[in-house]
Amino acid sequence: MPLRSARLRRGAATAAVVAALTAPLAAPPAGAAPSVAPVAGSPSPSPAASGVRTVAPGVARRLDAAVREVMRAAHVPGVTVGVWTPGRSAYLRSFGVADKSTGRPMTPDLYMRIGSETKTFTVTALLQLVDRGRVRLDDPVGRYVDGVPDGDRITLRELAGMRSGLFNYSEDDAFFRALTADPRRAFTPRELLGYAFRHPALFPPGREFSYSNTNLILLGLVVEKESGQPLGDYIERHVLRPAGLKDTLFPRGAGFPRPHAQGYTDQTADGRVAETADWNPSWGWAAGAMISTLRDLRVWAPTVATGRFPDGRPMIAPATQRQRLVTPSAAFPGAGYGLGIFDVRGWIGHNGSLPGYESLTVYLPSARTTLVVLLNTDIARAGQEPSTLFGEAITRIVSPGHVFTLPAQPAAR
Template sequence: MSPTSVRLRRAAMVALLTGTLVAPCTAGAAPASVPSAPAAGTPGPSPSGPDVRPLSPDVTRQLDASVRRVMREAKVPGVTVGIWTPGQRGYVRSFGVADKETGRRMTPDLYTRIGSETKTFTVTALLQLVDRGKVRLDDPIGRYVEGVPNGDRITLRQLAGMRSGLFNYSEDDDFFAALTSDPQRSFTPRQLLDYAFRHPVLFQPGQKFSYCNTNLILLGLVVEKESGQRLGDYLKQHILDPAGMKDTLLPKGSAFPTPHAQGYTDQTANGEVAETAGWNPSWGWAAGAMVSTLEDLRIWAPTVATGELPDGRRMISPATQRQRLVTPATPIPGAGYGLGIFDVQGWIGHNGSLPGYESLTIYLPATRTTLVVLLNTDIDHDDEEPSTLFGQAITEIISPRHVFDLPAAPAAR
């Protein structure tokens, strides 16, 4: 796949859940089986100085100006940014409008759809089942779900690490037509898998990195099968409630708590911009349907990056968390992907994107700094996702030794 015009016909939905960690299936990458692969977050030559600059009034003014510049250039209606480092002044700002028609302002308390950040929760659930002895990361997916191509060879680890070789259902033409013809339509996990499994595998398991939403649908089914609970119920009981994340959920259907921003997308059948707050995200399910808030994502960033709950209890055992954070290289320079989590120049976390909304939740262990960016559009600017533009602009100011630079790959979009 190449030009942006093509993605509107075939691959529009690839960008919705992938963030920008999509790689062409022909691109080479360090295989997951090579534990010595360098952590992609290890920066090369970089400016001297602290890992994170204190948020002085001058730095705050620079941030305000930079965020406004990106908004103007990328035509972003509204964005909220939160930055926190223990022992330092925090930064929480909202800019622009939540609704272009009414002029309602963007505010930090709004619910938002978080797209592929959902993957971090689904994989966390899987890793908890590993800790409980319910599953093993090197089990074949065929042990839990029937009918998976190469199901006797693809492991749960390869699914979580985006190295399965399965076809991404969101690239299927019929799926795209079904979704864009009726954005309120509900999809079941099995329907999503049917779109994927009609295609041959792209490569043998473990050979390379290829971002694929099909992987997470399968892992969601594993969590349900081995826990005996619906995925949303499991996440609430075992992850969200223990972390104190009272405003995060995997909704049923198109449920969207209020207040929330209106979303704006050009990921439509005709390429025209549409409002998306009422669209049904069920097609993303375990790969991208969750809803959250700025404050909850502030909690989640260090929790998922360390495996430790805010009260000091373990969410994931240290041994399992270490496996999660092995991030073999991807075809994107400076970016590695572990088990449902990335490392970009030392920032650990995930981004998310689906029609009308983008998010970025990342954590810098060196200084325990959290950065969260939430916006109400997914419309690219010069083949770059706006959440990446914000992430880069902000980190160039606050952490010049660790600049979040996750370039879009138009050939993979």
């Protein structure tokens, strides 16, 4: 969820991943070696030592080179990339530095801000309330939240599917000035809505797709009203714990567990690059405030894509999950957006961007393959998000017939 624009970043691939990745154990690449960690998260010193099968040596070398090239071209300080197909193959590498001032290396165990991936958790909470009969997707949001323009016409489904027509508060100039004047200040959900509601609707509800963080702030308020719990508490109890996501959290303020990477952004008042680890993510709230780790996101990718917890229990009802995965066109070729989730040529999931951090977490059901990318900058290059550049480079190798591509989007405040 970029600060200055509503750019939506997504990716694509198919079952060709399996064929590209399945192979005997790979040797570490020659040259300046990236950090390598066991896929299972054990203390073993390498995937080979832990007995985890990895990609073929040639594929690993190509992936290493592609990731390094994107880092060089986009000036990315540090990135971690994971690609897994259970029982077949795995690729897990960290490159570069987590902190430029100290030279501390990027490693797979770091906590990272995940931006708009938060939307998958907020909408999951909403859909659980649908299953409990507390809300209905076609209810108007005005039934739950007062003061919403066209609130008697905009449905919860349209909010979750980015088709409400409501202005994106993070594109408001006054909001931008307020945040950049004091990035450590706290915003309330109602303050965020105030920035959005001073603008006219972009179009009548349901007519078009327009990615707007305002939609998720409203859904977060609906979850709180109908569950009787703070949004973070509901997500912790009903989503994170059952999914076994022990290192994922909805922060209360600017707190950031350690170890974490330092973030770097140019979304500042003067356009200079700033460090962002201590910025308050409250401005993203239900749309983008959450924190996670590579290990947890590896679990979350198939969980949200299938609607089932890792132990097989339904996270949301199968019929509700089917509705979630109805993904009408999202204004990009081959891309569709459902209920807080996207589908691009088979890859299901979401990406995220918060000042200083970007992420991509997607799952390919046909191949049971997961891709996670975590990096510590959101500085765009030629209008393109760094996470998109990594996604494209990786999928050109592992799924050349279905490459993760999205058009560059102009930044607009």
